[in-house]
Amino acid sequence: MAGPTVQARGLSGCFMNEIARVGPWGLTGEIIRIEGDLATIQVYEETVGLKVGDPVRTTGELLSVELGPGLVGEIFDGIQRPLPRLSALSGDFIQKGAEAKRLDRERLWSFEARVKKGDLVEWGTILGAVKETPRISHLVFAAKGVRGLVDEVREGDFAVTEPVVILEGGETITMRQKWNVREPRPVRGRLPLETPLLTGQRTVDTLFPIAEGGTAVIPGGFGSGKTVIEQTIAKYASADLIVYIGCGERGNEMADTLSQFPRLTDPYAGRPLMERTILIANTSNMPVAAREASIFTGVTIAEYYRDMGYRVAVLADSTSRWAEALREISSRLEEIPGEEGYPTYLASRLSAFYERAGRFLLIGPDEKRTGSVTIIGAVSPPGGDFSEPVTQASLQMASTFWALDTDLANQRHFPAINWRMSFSLTYPSLLKWYRQLASSEWSSLVREVHEVLQQEEDLAEIVRIIGLDSVADRERVLLEAARMLREGYLRQSAVHPVDAYCSIRRQVKLLSTFVFCTGRMFAAAERGLPLDLILGAPPLEALLRLKEVCDEDLDVRIAELRRDFSTSLGAGVV
Amino acid sequence: MEDLLTAEYRTIEAVKGPLVFVRHARRAALGDLVTLEIPSNEIRSGQVIEASEKWTIVQLFGPSDRISPGTTWVKFAEEGAHIALSPLILGRIFSGSGEPLDSLPQVPPLERRDVHGSAINPVCRDLPTDFIQTGLSAIDGLNTLVRGQKLPIFSCPGLPAGEIAAHLISHACVPNEEGGFAVVFAAMGISSREARFYLETFESSGALEHSVIFMNLADDAVIERLLTPRFALAAAEYLAFDRNMHVLVVLCDMTHYCNALREVSSSREEIPGRRGYPGYLYTDLAGIYERAGRIKGRSGSVTQIPILTMPDDDITHPVPDLTGYITEGQIVLDRRLHRKGIFPPIQVLPSLSRLMDRGIGEGRTREDHRPLADQLYACYARGTDQRRVASIIGEEALNETDRMFLRFAEDFERGFVGQGVESRSISKTLDLGWRLLAALPEAELVRVSKDLIRRYGAGGEEHGWTENQQT
Structure with missing residues (x-):
């Protein structure tokens, strides 16, 4: 016994990744190595107090999740123990060996059948639906390996363990399935990524969009706002379902999420966020091995809802804590370490996780059904140094990269996404969507933003050397325009009632206004207007505050601004 | 036993x-x-x-x-380290492993508990929302501490972290509330000189009678140091969650604790991680820091102020780095401010309190708190930028507005952050902020609304300062 791993002898017939119950409390563990008679078990709970000679029992099962109605709105730990019911059993502190059924056995669900007697049922056939929350209709479908003709269908209120469909030959089907968390749920095929997952965050949607079914990595030192971004995306993402994995993070932050989400509504359906959220909370002081399992638990649940045809977003905060758990267990196994002590299989494990994202054709008799899983993983690089192994391994996998910048965060510029280092590889394939559904001028607007920011960057170096007063007027105007874009457009408050969520319509309006107004300033500079006039006459402050104007007043205010910029800079009325 | x-x-x-x-x-x-x-x-x-x-x-x-x-x-x-608990531990001084050091008898226990504790079920946690007034403007105004938070102080060798901790121990309170904090103090590997300083603070401020002290000094056993914070936190949890008290835990110095962990790890021939610290340093620290918070249905709370020294003033060193990833913010001390004679030498730009928004605003502190804090931050950040520019091109080359910001940064450091031994109420802190902002052109103040400027700014109806009211 050492830390979270124990070794046991004489477990005849045990197999790799089998779940074992360890010691007098029956702690949950997973067999991760077998050498002859000796099995090494990674234990998902605190091992203090275990003795040599304590009994170990195998269960014949792999580490799996229980799938069925009752997942949405629930809060689980890393091995899918339901925390609210666990607290009802064992109090405010998590006691050793505490156990509660993954899905509530008491709760009854109203099952509406979609098959009838005589229908052929096979893998993926939709048998019926359950209204899991007012906005999630939970499709009950046949699991892998099920095949036969329907003999009997039951409708009415059932618990997850009661049969709802009986096949000829007597096989019964319940609303409950099990799936091994380490194995991706199968699909018929992959589809190209063409639709953005909108987040309501201007820096993300405008400059560095993520696709539905894509992957994004958010590295950032502490205090750079990773968790705030993850939470903001959880609130505003245009997904049907959010799986939020708090992997080795702060307890108070989890409490914050838990208290906020039931009260907040999402901007699409106007329903409480908890009706589309599943939380996995494995805080940093909860056992390290369960932390390792938590991201697989989360993504498997996400895949299950994907198989119903939903667009699911998985938010993992933070994958570094997961990687550290992997490192800790690896070092207990005395494996040869790779970079910074991480096991050499870090990159392949991480890739396997991110590859579970995508937009897919689903298995089932209806060959056209699709679903998607989008994965957004936060990374906490030690010392904010992006060259460390977890950031680098994640980068190789990610299609979108939001680099958080401690300097921006120190200036209280949030979201602190650094526009120089971030990228979106899926942007070209999403452009068609933006052109059709956002604005036909989208690509030129976005290019303008990138250009102004790039020029500011180049200039900043020179200004630092020769001073602001020595640069040409044209350049002064450019610096001011860049500041307007940064402060007035990119900077976005996560708590302001109007500004926190910015729809894509609004983004187009704001962005084109900014480009128009700064364009007027550039034109005035070209025409040789005095600097004082360009920077003094137009209502710059009103433009900066435009983002705080509510939707009803926005058009009027934009028209005013356009007029004021045009007249004050002497270019006539628009 | x-x-x-x-x-x-x-x-x-x-x-x-x-x-x-x-x-x-x-x-x-x-x-x-x-x-x-x-x-x-x-x-x-x-x-x-x-x-x-x-x-x-x-x-x-x-x-x-x-x-x-x-x-x-x-x-x-046949058991691990246990602590004897009863309300009588208040006012007592123990060794790092719970033996009395104050020549008084053992505490008759009502209960004995495993010092390692158990993780609080996240769904049972209650949100920290009660503002703690520390009396220090740089904390109260800009990096507000709330009950149940863990907010470390990142110090550097030679900076007065101890004096700041002493200030917190003597002055921390929740305004308009009866009864103060019980203090649990864990000294880990500190020198006997530092220990004497803290003990004198406890005695002179009268805090000792509602405090519990655990002392593991620099020459005490290294492995006992690993148990010291756990004894302290087990005591704190008992006082908070069984005795309904508000407990302020000061852990000093976490760097010594981590070095002890490294020493033990290497003697166990474990594979070292960054700078020789074991790979599980994060998990280990989390096991300490996460023992702060509030629990639904219980009125007590555990608030943690860990103090750590950044070796070579390096904030990316594993100890401050991993700490920052677990705690809810950090208060960073700065050598330059200290050299200027500013106390407390808190550098507000890298400092942060993640739970601040929960504890401030109307009904808690004041409606103008958040926008004012943002504005002060932004202006100070701009001022320090100008300072860099001025150091290259000279102050004369700056334009008038930039010079104003430069002056603002100076006044902010001396007048707002710096306060000597004074302890300020929150409204005094906020009024002082408005006073400093009044020196800047109103058009530059984009993070406070016009309405707030009208009410709290110069000549405003709510503004709580006059021109001759100096600090």
Whole structure:
């Protein structure tokens, strides 16, 4: 016994990744190595107090999740123990060996059948639906390996363990399935990524969009706002379902999420966020091995809802804590370490996780059904140094990269996404969507933003050397325009009632206004207007505050601004 | 502990540094306490850190001299480190492993508890929302502390972190509320000079009677240092969640704690991670820091102020780095401010309180708190930028507005952050902020609304300062 791993002898017939119950409390563990008679078990709970000679029992099962109605709105730990019911059993502190059924056995669900007697049922056939929350209709479908003709269908209120469909030959089907968390749920095929997952965050949607079914990595030192971004995306993402994995993070932050989400509504359906959220909370002081399992638990649940045809977003905060758990267990196994002590299989494990994202054709008799899983993983690089192994391994996998910048965060510029280092590889394939559904001028607007920011960057170096007063007027105007874009457009408050969520319509309006107004300033500079006039006459402050104007007043205010910029800079009325 | 079951062995197989390998100790469990009796009747203690069929590995708390395979008896207490708890622990001073140091008798326990505790179920946590007034403007105004938060102080060698901690111990309170904080103080590896300073603070401020002190000094056993914060937090949890008290835990100095962990890890021949610290440093620290918070349905709270020293002033060093990832913000001290004679030398730009928004605003502090804090931050950040520019091109080359910001940064450091021994109320802190902003053109103040400027700014109806009211 050492830390979270124990070794046991004489477990005849045990197999790799089998779940074992360890010691007098029956702690949950997973067999991760077998050498002859000796099995090494990674234990998902605190091992203090275990003795040599304590009994170990195998269960014949792999580490799996229980799938069925009752997942949405629930809060689980890393091995899918339901925390609210666990607290009802064992109090405010998590006691050793505490156990509660993954899905509530008491709760009854109203099952509406979609098959009838005589229908052929096979893998993926939709048998019926359950209204899991007012906005999630939970499709009950046949699991892998099920095949036969329907003999009997039951409708009415059932618990997850009661049969709802009986096949000829007597096989019964319940609303409950099990799936091994380490194995991706199968699909018929992959589809190209063409639709953005909108987040309501201007820096993300405008400059560095993520696709539905894509992957994004958010590295950032502490205090750079990773968790705030993850939470903001959880609130505003245009997904049907959010799986939020708090992997080795702060307890108070989890409490914050838990208290906020039931009260907040999402901007699409106007329903409480908890009706589309599943939380996995494995805080940093909860056992390290369960932390390792938590991201697989989360993504498997996400895949299950994907198989119903939903667009699911998985938010993992933070994958570094997961990687550290992997490192800790690896070092207990005395494996040869790779970079910074991480096991050499870090990159392949991480890739396997991110590859579970995508937009897919689903298995089932209806060959056209699709679903998607989008994965957004936060990374906490030690010392904010992006060259460390977890950031680098994640980068190789990610299609979108939001680099958080401690300097921006120190200036209280949030979201602190650094526009120089971030990228979106899926942007070209999403452009068609933006052109059709956002604005036909989208690509030129976005290019303008990138250009102004790039020029500011180049200039900043020179200004630092020769001073602001020595640069040409044209350049002064450019610096001011860049500041307007940064402060007035990119900077976005996560708590302001109007500004926190910015729809894509609004983004187009704001962005084109900014480009128009700064364009007027550039034109005035070209025409040789005095600097004082360009920077003094137009209502710059009103433009900066435009983002705080509510939707009803926005058009009027934009028209005013356009007029004021045009007249004050002497270019006539628009 | 005489009443506990013990098993005795004389089967030491090997001694390597602080590790003793014992054969056939069948009943030993991970974490159990161990006593070793050497022939001169001297008693040494240790803890089980690894157990297998072949042997049990015991880590010693003290030196290993004269421990011999043939003659030393090893006794296993069949339990890990426990603490005796009752309300009578208040006012007492203990060693890092819970033995009285104040020549008073042992505390008659109402309860004995495993010092390692258990994780609070995240769904049972209640949100920290109660504003704590520390009396320091840089904290109250810009990095507000709330009850149940863990907010470390990142210090550098030679900076007055101890004085700041002393200020918090003597002045922290929740405005308009009866009864202050109980203080649990854990000293880990600090020098006897520092220890004397803290003890004097406790005595002179009268805080001692509602405090519990655990002392592990620089020359005490290294492995005892690993238990010290756990004793302190077990005491704090008891006072908070069983006795409904608000507890302020000061842990000093976490860098010494981490170095002790590194020392123990390397003696166990574990594979080292960054700078020789073990790979599980994050998990280990989380086990300490996460023992702060509030629980639904219980009125007490545990608030943590860990103090750590950044070796070589390096904030990316593993200790501050991992701490920052776990705690809810950090208060960073700055050598430059200290040299300017500013107390407390808090550098507000890298400092942060993540739970601030929950504790401030209308009904808690004041409606203008958040926008004012943002505005002060932004102006100070701009001022320090101008300072950099001015150091290259000279102050004369700056334009008028930039010079204003430059002056603002200076005034902010001396007048707002710097306050000497004074303790300020929150409204005084906020008024002072508005006073400083009044020196800047109103058009530059984009983070406070016009309405707030009208009400709190110069000549405003709510503004609480006059021109001649200086600090």
